[in-house]
Amino acid sequence: MISSTGIAVKLSRPLDFLVVADHAEGLGIMYQVQEGNPALVSDPVAAQWSKVLKTGTAEERSATQGDVVKAQAMGTLPKVFKDPKIVARS
Numbered sequence: 001m002i003s004s005t006g007i008a009v010k011l012s013r014p015l016d017f018l019v020v021a022d023h024a025e026g027l028g029i030m031y032q033v034q035e036g037n038p039a040l041v042s043d044p045v046a047a048q049w050s051k052v053l054k055t056g057t058a059e060e061r062s063a064t065q066g067d068v069v070k071a072q073a074m075g076t077l078p079k080v081f082k083d084p085k086i087v088a089r090s
Contacts, residue, residue, distance in 0.1 A: 039086045043078040
């Protein structure tokens with residue numbers, strides 16, 4: 001198969017486990033941030049992320065994506081990311 005980095009990969013031996021995970025929370029929200037959804041970019045942090053994701057260099061976009069992942073992991077995402085009225089529309 002082809003990895004997410006575009007390199008052909010093959011396991012040397014089969015896996016001995018299976019994981020079923022649900023990652024539906026916020027599905028599509030970063031697309032909405034990048035597109036400049038007014039309900040999301042009303043937050044200054046989300047507005048900055050939107051600007052960089054639209055116009056930043058590859059390095060800036062990568063760093064911003066890292067900031068988003070870190071904020072998610074630390075529980076410090078902007079409040080608009082947790083507003084059910086906004087997230088339910090994303």
